[in-house]
Amino acid sequence: MPTVEVAGKSIEVDEEGYLVNLSDWDEQVADYLAKEEKVEMTQNHWEVVNFLREYYSEYQIAPAIRVLTKAIAKKLGPDKGNNKYLYELFPYGPAKQACKIAGLPKPTGCI
Amino acid sequence: MTDELEMEEGGGVVKKFMFLNRKAPYGTIYALEGLEVVLISAAFDQDVCMAFVDDGVYQLMKNVDTTGIDMKNFSKTYRALEGYDIEKLYVEKESMEARGLTEDDFIVDVTVMSSAELAALMNEQDVVISH
Amino acid sequence: MLHIVNKSPTERNSLDSCLRLATKGSAVLLIEDAVYAATKGTAAAAKLQAAMADLKVYALAPDLNARGVAGRVLEGVNLVDYGGFVDLVAEHNTCQSWL
Secondary structure (H helix, E strand, O other): OOEEEEOOEEEEEOOOOOEOOHHHOOHHHHHHHHHHOOOOOOHHHHHHHHHHHHHHHHHOOOOOHHHHHHHHHHHHOOOOOOHHHHHHHOOOOHHHHHHHHOOOOOOOOOO | OHHHOEEOOOOOEEOEEEEEEOOOOOOOOHHHHHHHHHHHHHHHOOEEEEEEOHHHHHHHEOOOOOHHHOOOOHHHHHHHHHHHOOOEEEEEHHHHHHOOOOHHHEOOOOEEEOHHHHHHHHHOOOEEEEO | OEEEEOOOOOOOOHHHHHHHHOOOOOEEEEOHHHHHHHEOOOHHHHHHHHHOOOOEEEEEHHHHHHOOOHHHEOOOOEEEOHHHHHHHHHHOOOEEEEO
């Protein structure tokens, strides 16, 4: 299993760069993962990342994109709960990129 | 059966799928893998329902704590099904009662039905997938 | 609907569940260790015999032969070979395997 160095800590990731142990995640790790994805983290990015972490802690899965947009629309309003907004924040796929930055496994149903 | 199939807006065919769960969780991988298949199936906009029969009813137990066995507590994931538009969850009454359980023991809202009712429902499906 | 059972009736409850949830006119095919259910003198025989009033019961002959029980098959059980297995699957819209 490959490892990456973040702030002096050695962290295991899988071959696609997702964290192996969710418990390794902290904001520094998220910043590192975001840089790897070439995503500049803003407040709006953090909002989605934190939403995903809450979703995971409640349901023990990373949501499919359709489910994510619907859930975000419900909580943060339709301006944010739509594909356009989420793809602007995470151009290579909100489910994949945001989940990776949030330290979650790759979403189930991500084809 | 083809003539009975509904057509959805995009012209795709919507079939009735039943995922039949008969295994207890955590002892084997069937329940978790089965649940993942159901979640993936949601991406295809089909008419999906889940049925819980035999030890499968144990998958829906409340008050699950897996910290001592070092496994993910996927019992919580059944509560995510609603967000995936999978809202038809059926429990066979005979299986539930044989295990001393009632609806109140389950982590999600379910429809409890008799063997005869469930058998009839199973007959209406286009596809039955068993885990 | 075609129901396929492959577990011994004395090891698992698959056959019981199948018989409970198979509607009148359905077919039940016994394969692998489930073929023991189709033999005389077993605990499952009476249940199966009663179920045959409403269901068509088939058993896979190669599996009966392999277990030395081909001479003990219950009356009313239809024997099929692999070709017959395929025909049954093709004849029915849906199949349920009671794993």
